[in-house]
Amino acid sequence: MERKHALAAVTHLRRPGGAASDPATDRRAERVRTRVRLMIEITARSGAYRKGLVAATRRLSPEEAAILSDLEGHGLQVPQLHDVLCGGHVLVDAPELYDKWRFVGVSHERLSSHHRDIDKTRYPDIGMRGDVVREKLHGRTAQGTWVQLEKTPAAFGGKKMPSVDDLRHLMDYVVYRITRSNVGPWGLSRMTERRPLYLSPFLAVPTSLTPPVARVLTQALRRVEEADDVTAVSADLAARFPPPDRQDLAGELGQSLSGRAGRGLFGNSEVWVTETPSRSAAEVLRESHVPPVVELLQPGGPS
Structure with missing residues (x-):
């Protein structure tokens, strides 16, 4: 919901003749920019990028932040952000993003060779320049939206005469042909x-099990559950506190997590703590000694 408000704030700011945006929407947009900056700084710690990425995030525009935030909202994780910043081609199951990412006064129509099966007259490819995305290019697919960041902007197909950037764009194409990797603003992908x-592929298709298969599967799951009950302190306590008796174990396998719950934003990325341990907390933990549970339950233990 916050991303939607932030994007609305950006759109309002870019409307021709629009009044000054509301301070509340400005604050929401700034929070989105801060979040995206932190995501980029985190991935820059472990990933290999061209120099200047962190410095460029300080000049991150609201439009750039809205696009990257939308990708995160559709399942992009911090490790995958590396490929996006290095020019990876992204498909999103969200056709509405095509119009959302057309910012008045910032976006411009461009020609490209991507997704030639789409009617470019109806859905022209859209470019946008920025300090972080350099040249963002996006367009429609049959089922959604595609987006890709490029190192060098180009004016092919426009009314402008070829420039030095166009020559550099051709050089990037040569690199692509040799390495089979896209040339993004901050590396190769x-x-x-x-x-x-x-992002956001719809792959979960509910399938019912036949009664014999469901019965055998339920028996196997119960055996696994009984053998895996090692969380208690002892076998005696485990017998006294059995796990919940669920009737349909096989049915639980088909239940998906609500919303976009899953591996989360950080996925398989390396997470570490940069703060030093609190000395006061350590002192409190050392002073408060509580006898372990096993000691309390043993015969003759403390009452």
């Missing part, structure tokens, strides 16, 4: 149009 990064 193997996530090309033929092998894209796919």
